[in-house]
Amino acid sequence: MNPQFDARIRAALKDENLHVALQISTDRLREKKAEAVAKIDFEAWRERGREIRAHVIAHLDFYLGQLAHQVRERKGHVHFCSDANAAVQVIREIVHMHQGKKVIKSKSMVTEELHLNQELMRDGIEVVETDLGEYIIQLAGETPSHIIAPAIHKKREQIADLFSEVANQPIASDTPSLNAFAHKILREKFIQADIGITGCNFAIAETGTICLFTNEGNGRMVTTLPPVHIAVMGMERILPSLEDLEVFMNLLPRSGTGQKLTSYVSLITGPADVQELDGAHDFHLVILDNHRSRSLGDPDFQDVLHCIRCGACLNVCPVYRQIGGHAYQSVYSGPIGAVLTPLLRDDPEAADLPYASSLCGACYESCPVKIPLHDMLVKLRARNVARGHTSSLERVAFRTYQHVFTRAINYRLAVRSLRTVQKWFLKNDEFPSSMPGLSAWTKTRSLQGMSPLTFRERFAQGLTIDQITAQLSNSQKGD
Amino acid sequence: MNANDEATFLSNIAQRLGRNEPLQVAPKRAYRGSEGLQHSLLPSEITESNQILQKQLQGIPLSIKEQNQLADVFCKSLVEIGGHAKIITKDQVTIALQDIFLMHRPTSVLAWKDPLLDKLGIQKITQNYSLKFDVWSDSSNIDKESIAKAELGITSADYAVAETGSLVLIGSQTHGRSVSLLPATHVAFVPLSRLHLRAASVLSELRTNRMPSSVNWITGPSRTSDIEMDSTIGVHGPAHVYVFLMLDEKDDQL
DSSP states (O other): OHHHHHHHHHHHHHHHHHHHHHHHHHHHHHHHHHHHTTTTTHHHHHHHHHHHHHHHHHHHHHHHHHHHHHHHHHTEEEEEEESSSHHHHHHHHHHHHHTTOOOEEEOOOOHHHHHHEEEEEEETTTEEEEEEHHHHHHHOOOOOOOSSSSTTOOOHHHHHHHHHHTTSSSOOHHHHHHHHHHHHHHHHHHHHHHHHEEEEEEEETTTTEEEEEEEHHHHHHHSSSHHHEEEEEETTEEEEGGGHOOOOOHHHHHHTSSSSOOSSSEEEESSTTTOOOOSSSSEEEEEEEEEEEEGTOOOOTTTGGGGGOOOOHHHOOOOOOHHHHHHHHHOOHHHHHHHHHHOOOOSSSHHHGGGGGGOOOOHHOTTTEEEEEEHHHHHHHHHHHHOSSSSSHHHHHHHHHHHHHHHHHHHHHHHHHHHHHOOOOOOOOOOOOOOOTHHHTTTTTOOOOOSSHHHHHHHHHHHOHHHHHHHHHHHEEEE | OOOHHHHHHHHHHHHHHSSSSOSOOOOOOOOTTTTTTTSSSHHHHHHHHHHOOOOOHTTOOOOOOHHHHHHHHHHHHHHTOOEEEEOGGGHHHHHHHHHHHHHHHEEEEEEOOOOHHHHHHHHHHHHHTOOOOEETTGGGGOHHHHHHHHHEEEESSSSEETTTTTTEEEOOOOOOGGGGGGGSEEEEEEEGGGGEEEEHHHHHHHHSSSOOOOOEEEEOOEEETTTTTTTOSSSOOOOEEEEEEOOOHHHTOO
């Protein structure tokens, strides 16, 4: 594992505030999800969700073509962008064409991939995140630490400090005061804005409709008040027909926040009609590949494109629950991030993420579209080995392991010699934490010494449990 | 620029999926949407709700009894998530609105231009209470600043969904999207006949017509849990949602 990742994990593990915040929030989300899914025959809905997503991804060329056609039929503009730079360029041009100065955004993970805010702000454009959690982390100059609860790591006192700085006067840290302040300041931003940018939870190919699931109402504000709406979507975010939406109205909110349905589901089809007095009158859909297509046609990883970004796998992951989202240093964290990031971003830093997992399979269990994330994590590790990304020490270790465990004579020889050698190192039957050559394991875990008698030896002697125990204690005294 | 070309984008996807060129014909599907999926866990309820669902998918009107059943489910669902719901007749509209005026003390009201609201006499009731009253389609009076000041929004709804307690609002020239969004309190009057059990039949009905530019599903008040997972209402959208399910005049006589 590279030293920076290691250092981020260590820092996260030492952060008391983060621990408390993560535990409270992930537990709460997990409990609410359990309650919400118990109210329907969730397994049947989950299987249908998987089928629909698998069908779309296997026929993505058709559905993307249909979607683009339908959006244009409705006088919307469609932009296909192969990577982040292309998408930023397109969005920048739209903003300039409308002489946009003030941009408001509703929560969108895909625009995090583009570093869109920084890019637009560099042009002197004001960009304001309007989801409360996103607004908080924008003020703090941070990135989201959870797919659906971006400010999960922030304590209310920290939020009050951030707001007080904006207000230039103290803002109390109780929820109603913080809420009221955000309402007031963001309401002005909504009214003044000239461009609205949203993500896209689902796009319906058959009708050219963009679906946004939100709770605060900012997604509605962003698509209703400014004259221009730019929706940015990962290219995989499609459903074939409007009827399919009911399946995901059941899967996404229940899995994400444990709600039966989010407060708002907005279906936007093209720009507002000419006679309408509100709603954006210019609509742009930006469709982004950004290396997603690498996983298409790959039998090991194509299913990762089924993801609906609910965040359920984060809440159940024993690693995410300890280290939080920032340690991953990737737009997507948790199990889905550990799989998706190395697939989207082919760099050594990303290649380390699949090791941030215990392979327990809780992510798969919680996934509303049954993505086998735990299998993918193993396959990504195997890919690292095949590509020679692993350390020479690890390669030697596994070659030795193979050598020892594939021939009985080698195994017996190794056991005998190890038993002789270990006497020089053992303290209280354990290898010490600073054991040379083993310290990567022993500094955080205890490694027991080998038993003085192997199973084969005991079996040959026909000893009872009591006799073995007696022998063991004698041998210890002998040392 | 070539890399951004739509044809290149789509043919890359087709090639990755093992095709020479992008698929042009709609692929066959085993299922469409939620076809055959049950909602309720109680077997007795499944039979009954299945009958209602099937009727609604085929566009067959429900019996008065079935409508009332849905109305009860709707009220329960909406109250569960912090909204208010009541089944009333036309005669009770004045009192219902006055209660809300007393409770929230708005100074200005913004309403859809809508035949049902006209018939219920919303404008008169509001003005009798000496509140400023704006109707959405009077475009000359309406600008962002002034609609942003309205404290109470009155709409109808094109559909309501019982199982989730949702309102479904289609935006148009007379049915502004902002009316149900900007004011802190949202009041909706919905004829009982527009109630559906599940989203399924609403979606299939929407699909048969030209898709409206905006369809907003509203399920209870605006909420957030972004501050230490502490759930709170009204961060951007309305904090208070009142839904009055209207018994038809012909139903009143029953």
